[in-house]
Amino acid sequence: MNKRSFLTNLIAICAIAMFGWSNFAPGAHAMGGKLPTLNQSAPTFTLPTNTGSGTVSLADYAGKWVVLYFYPKDFTSGCTLEARRFQQDIAQYQQRQTEIVGVSADSIDSHAKFCDSEGLKFPLLADTNGAVSKAYGSWLGIFSMRHSFIIDPKGVLRATFTDVNPTAHSKEVLTELDRLQTAKV
Template sequence: MLSRRRLLRAIACWCIALSTLFFASPSFAIGGKLPSLDQPAPEFTLPTNTGDGEIALADLRGKWVILYFYPKDFTAGCTLEARRFQQDLPKYTAQNAQIIGVSADSVDSHAEFCDSEGLKFPLLADTTGKVSKAYGSWLGNLSVRHSFIIDPNGILRATFVKVNPAIHSTEVLSRLTELQATVF
C-alpha cells in the first residue's frame, strides 16, 4: 500500500501531467514562459546525485543535451519516464547525447532514486526552482514535466511540453536523430 506521502506525490504528478496536456501552448506552458528555440539555452549549474559536485550546461559543450524536468522522485510517471531514458541510454550515448534529469528533490533523494532504479545518468537538484523557472518548467514547488534538446553549441533546438512518460524517450530520440541530420 502506498504511504500518504507517496500517494500525495502521485496525485500531484498526475495533476501536473493532465494540466500540461490540456493547457500547454508552444510558447507558454503550465509552468511559465518557455525559452525560445534556436537561441542560447538558459545556463545553469546545479548539484548532482553522483557526488561529483555540480554540473553546468557550459561543461557539456560538444555534446547534445537532453534536459528533462520532472515533478518527483519515486512517483509512478516519473519512475516510468526515468526507466525509459535508462533503457535507451546506449542509443543516446551513441548519438553523443547526455541525458540530464532535473527536479526540486534533494541530492540525497536523487541518489536513492538512481540506486533504486539503476539510473546511470545524472539527476540535478533544483531545490529553489531557479533553473526550472528559467526553462518555464516550475509550478508552485515542483518542476513541470517538460524536456529540451540542446545542441553541442548550447543552442536550444527542441521543446517538449505534452509529455507521455511511457513513450517520451522514444519521441526525444526520434527528434534528436532528425535534428542531427539537419542542424549539423
C-alpha cells in the same frame, strides 16, 4: 494547515506528479512560466548533483547534445517510468553523442537513492529552489513540471517537449534527435 487540507494537497500533488499537470489542466505548460525560445542559447545552469562531482553545469556538456528533462518527484510512478525509459535507451543516446540530465526539486540525497533504486546511470540535479526550472518555464510553485529540452553541442535550444507521456517519451526524443542531427541544425 489542518490534517484534512494537508492530505487533500498531498493527494493532488501525487496525482499531478504521477499523471502530469497537462492531464488536469489543458494548456498548463503556460502556467510554468515562459518557455525559452527555440534556436536561441539555452538558459545556463549550475546545480548540485547526486553523482559525487559536486555540481553540473550546462557548460560541462559543450560539444555534446543534451536532453535536459524536468520531472516532478523522485519515486512517483510517472517519473520512475520516464527515468527507466531513458536508462533503457541510454546506449542509443550515447551512439548519438547525447547526454541525459534530469532535474527536479528533490534533494541530492533523494536523487542518490532514486538512482540506486532504479539503476540510473545519468545525473539528476537538485533544483531545490526552482530557479533553473523557472528559467526553462517548467516550475509549478513547489515542483518541476514534466518538460524536456534538446540542446545542441553549441548550447542552442533545438526542441521543447511540454506534453510528455512518460511511457513513450524517450522514443519521441530519440526520433527528434535523429531529425535534428540529420538536418545539421
